[in-house]
Amino acid sequence: MPDSLPDLLVIGAGAAGIAAARTAMEAGRGVLVLEARGRPGGRALTDTARLGLPYDLGATWLHQAVTNPLVPLAEGLGVTLHDSDALRRERSQIGARPVTPAEDAAYSAAWAEAEARIAAAAPDGAPDGAANGAPDCSLAEGMGATGPWAPTIEGWQGDIISAAPASRVSLRDFHANALDGGNRLPEGGFGALVARLAEGLPILFDAPVTRLAWGGREAVAEGPFGTIRARAVVVTIPTSLLAGGAIRFDPPLPAETMQAAHDLPLGQVVKLGFRVEGEERFGLPPFSSVDRQIAPGEPLVAMSLFPFGRPVISCHVGGDAAQVLEAEGDAAVEAFMRGEIAARFGADACKVLRERPIVSEWGRDRWSRGVYSYARIGRADARATLARPLAGGRLCLAGEATDVGMAGTVGGAWRSGVGAMRSAMAALAG
Numbered sequence: 001m002p003d004s005l006p007d008l009l010v011i012g013a014g015a016a017g018i019a020a021a022r023t024a025m026e027a028g029r030g031v032l033v034l035e036a037r038g039r040p041g042g043r044a045l046t047d048t049a050r051l052g053l054p055y056d057l058g059a060t061w062l063h064q065a066v067t068n069p070l071v072p073l074a075e076g077l078g079v080t081l082h083d084s085d086a087l088r089r090e091r092s093q094i095g096a097r098p099v100t101p102a103e104d105a106a107y108s109a110a111w112a113e114a115e116a117r118i119a120a121a122a123p124d125g126a127p128d129g130a131a132n133g134a135p136d137c138s139l140a141e142g143m144g145a146t147g148p149w150a151p152t153i154e155g156w157q158g159d160i161i162s163a164a165p166a167s168r169v170s171l172r173d174f175h176a177n178a179l180d181g182g183n184r185l186p187e188g189g190f191g192a193l194v195a196r197l198a199e200g201l202p203i204l205f206d207a208p209v210t211r212l213a214w215g216g217r218e219a220v221a222e223g224p225f226g227t228i229r230a231r232a233v234v235v236t237i238p239t240s241l242l243a244g245g246a247i248r249f250d251p252p253l254p255a256e257t258m259q260a261a262h263d264l265p266l267g268q269v270v271k272l273g274f275r276v277e278g279e280e281r282f283g284l285p286p287f288s289s290v291d292r293q294i295a296p297g298e299p300l301v302a303m304s305l306f307p308f309g310r311p312v313i314s315c316h317v318g319g320d321a322a323q324v325l326e327a328e329g330d331a332a333v334e335a336f337m338r339g340e341i342a343a344r345f346g347a348d349a350c351k352v353l354r355e356r357p358i359v360s361e362w363g364r365d366r367w368s369r370g371v372y373s374y375a376r377i378g379r380a381d382a383r384a385t386l387a388r389p390l391a392g393g394r395l396c397l398a399g400e401a402t403d404v405g406m407a408g409t410v411g412g413a414w415r416s417g418v419g420a421m422r423s424a425m426a427a428l429a430g
């Protein structure tokens with residue numbers, strides 16, 4: 001516990017909370033972070049024990065590298081960032097065979113068409129669609145994908161990238177947060193990088209906030225740690241927890257803020273990492289990704305093989321299938337992923353997979369209850385609503401869901417934490 005009470009309180013030590021606390025400290029302000037877990041990083045977590053190698057259970061890539069605020073910070077710490085777009089070797093299959101050149105060309109053309117339709121439906125500079133006057137619709141409808149690759153493309157854009165079925169995701173919000181500008185893979189893991197960025201910050205761990213009084217001139221946070229007062233607060237907990245009432249706000253948050261949290265639910269993804277025995281690499285180079293054409297209704301599995309040349313196969317599935325599998329438990333996830341590997345490389349391929357893979361559990365995790373936010377159809381404006389400072393800036397909400405442009409990512413969470421803390425400090429100065 002601090003000797004004196006801080007000016008500023010931050011709730012949550014994920015990327016947004018870490019960025020907020022660093023911003024306050026850089027400005028010379030007293031700040032304290034209250035974190036429910038026993039570690040920093042939130043949904044960015046690198047495990048090194050289970051596979052004997054770094055494995056990111058959550059965030060993995062630094063997206064939008066050209067503007068991602070984590071890129072210069074990582075470089076400043078001497079962390080090597082690998083250009084994963086250049087390293088990635090992509091192969092697509094139909095069943096167990098690689099696609100023919102003609103099939104590959106058809107797949108690329110189908111992607112280009114889907115992306116062009118998304119862009120046309122919500123033109124640049126008008127992510128709210130005001131310019132073309134068209135109402136928002138689902139990502140699936142906006143893409144209008146047809147042909148044999150349609151379910152695969154919908155699976156990627158929906159279940160994997162948005163963590164929810166494309167039929168439930170706002171096209172406008174998807175477009176406003178579409179990421180380009182390159183991806184980087186930090187050596188040692190993204191979670192490990194985020195944890196390093198938290199080093200030296202005043203964080204009280206195992207300190208879940210259960211009640212926050214914020215109406216008056218000071219804010220009062222309550223939890224098992226007791227009572228802590230501050231002059232302004234930045235709250236970074238996920239929208240799943242905000243909407244679920246995990247913190248009792250007194251007075252209650254405005255109805256439009258609560259509605260925005262409901263309109264930005266967290267999707268679901270389950271990640272699994274197998275360690276591979278021996279030197280078998282299925283003839284694939286490091287950083288391979290093997291895509292498989294799926295039929296309507298079949299879940300899409302994203303598969304990254306041998307990153308950094310390591311003996312690891314990482315598989316993930318998103319959306320409703322992820323929710324069902326996670327609820328069924330680790331054994332069900334493992335059986336499903338073994339089936340996917342067998343479907344691509346033959347049943348014998350599974351012989352090289354070690355027992356006891358590592359499996360994520362973000363849906364069950366009581367401090368996240370999901371992976372990253374998507375906007376419900378017609379609610380692309382919810383992110384800006386959620387980010388609007390309350391009580392003249394003495395209460396600011398931050399976190400990936402509040403960013404517009406990089407929502408759903410660590411970079412977006414970071415930017416939101418910096419912005420929210422600046423608003424809170426301005427409120428104290430005013």
Ligand SMILES: Cc1cc2nc3c(=O)[nH]c(=O)nc-3n(C[C@H](O)[C@H](O)[C@H](O)COP(=O)(O)OP(=O)(O)OC[C@H]3O[C@@H](n4cnc5c(N)ncnc54)[C@H](O)[C@@H]3O)c2cc1C
Nearest residue numbers: 012014015016036042043059060061209399400408409410
């Ligand atoms: C499987 C998966 C894959 C992903 N892939 C990528 C990727 O490749 N690239 C990328 O950029 N992003 C990715 N993301 C998303 C990224 O991890 C998140 O967007 C980002 O980490 C969110 O940061 P945040 O600070 O907003 O929230 P969080 O990281 O969730 O931080 C919020 C913190 O608040 C704490 N908390 C909750 N309730 C309370 C309470 N009552 N009191 C105190 N503390 C509380 C939580 O424990 C948590 O530490 C992925 C996420 C997952 C799960």
